[in-house]
Amino acid sequence: MLSQHDRRTLAAIEESLRADAPDLERLLTRFDQWAPERRRRRYRATWCAVLLGAVLLAVAFVVRSADLLVLSALLLMFGAVRWTVAAAVRAVAHRRPTRTGARR
Structure with a gap:
């Protein structure tokens, strides 16, 4: 107050x-x-995939299932690739000059 x-x-x-x-x-x-839309909402699918992949990874080790292990690895790789691509796009967009700052 x-x-x-x-x-x-x-x-x-x-x-x-x-x-x-x-x-x-x-x-x-x-x-x-x-x-612009909040970025947190854009990454909801990525977060869900990573969390599901982590849970499946734990379950795969407990039940000793190769199928679950492969599925969890794919989900975790999807999350890693998604965040890497998003970071690269942000880095490229950050280096690109804006239209207001561009000279003619």
Whole structure:
């Protein structure tokens, strides 16, 4: 909870920002409409595959099943490949110049 002094300070800062950048408030209130989807949701299938692979790996060792061992290895490799590809794509995208920064 903010103290009364902090609330007044925050209100003064907000007023200053509204005066300096009138479009900022509209931009911030509509941020969720144009913001990209959260990355955590994109990796849900990968997380499920890795967790299922880990569980199957433990079960494969307990019941001594080669089929479960192969399936768990495939699921774990899928997760590793997915994260590696995603990291490589992020690295390439991070190095690529943006359109606003590009010179003509």
